[in-house]
Amino acid sequence: MFTLARPLVTKAFSRGLAWKLPGVGIATIYTLPELPYAYNALEPYISEEIMKLHHQKHHQTYVNGLNTAKEKYEKSTDVREQISLQAAIKFNGGGHINHSLFWKNLAPAGSTNKPTGALKEAIDRDFGSLDALKKSMNERTAAIQGSGWGWLGYNKDLKKLEIVTTANQDPLLSHVPIIGIDIWEHAFYLQYKNVKPDYLNAIWSVINFEEAGQRYEAATK
Structure with a gap:
């Protein structure tokens, strides 16, 4: 029986993890990363209840599912499986x-909720202003049908920032991710109900532009 070479998926998957995330590697057991702040640190914009459920339940479920699927894949000798x-x-x-x-x-x-340095210059160059970026990104993200993510990404070929959306839990592979906004209902529904625009407007008050600036500088080197 033919066997799919085991590194095929894991190596390709690792290339999509060029963001130096915790628990990443071909032979790694993936783990839930700790938050860099307290669960209530983003209030009133994102509630403590949402953060606990989102991190401890939803993200943990993805970690568990990834470890289970990866283990089955590595043990399997059936190409169909x-x-x-x-x-x-x-x-x-x-x-x-x-x-x-x-x-x-x-x-x-x-x-750290204001862009500075090279990132600010790039935002002004590619969108005109931070307010223009927020408006465009909120509109594109709110328009996602079902669940997904809105991204501010860096296009290495064009050397510019662009807004991109991905469906479900698809990672951003076409661009270097600078800022990502989760538009799955578990990210906002307990607090904002079905009013996506209110959530999208609020989240900019807790965007970490220092982190985004570091990602941008790394992407442009």
Whole structure:
């Protein structure tokens, strides 16, 4: 019986993890990263209850699912089973990638919530102003049908910032992620109900622009 070479998915997956996230590697057991702040640190913009559920339940579920699918894949010698497991690896692996980035993407209000330096210059160059970026990104993200993510990404080919969306838990692979916004209902529904624009307006008060600036500088080197 033909066997799909085991490194095929894991190596390709690792290339999508070029963001230096915790618990990443071909032979690694993936783990839930700790938050860099307290669960209530983002209030009133994101509630403590949401943060606990989002981190401890939802992200942990992706970690568990990724470890289970990866273990089955590595033990399997059946090409059909290996192919069938790739969807679970993509979904749960994407959930782990996206959320590991998302937690660092946020910071308590008033701490690092304004872009500076090279990132500010790039935002002004590519969007005209921070307010224009917020408006465009909020509109694109709110328009996602179902669940997904809105991204400010750096296009290495065009050497510019662009707004991109991905469905479900698909990670951003076409661009270097600078800022990501989770538009799954578990990220906002307990607090904002079905009013996505209110959540999207509020989250900019806790965006970690210091982290975003570091990602941008790394991407442009």
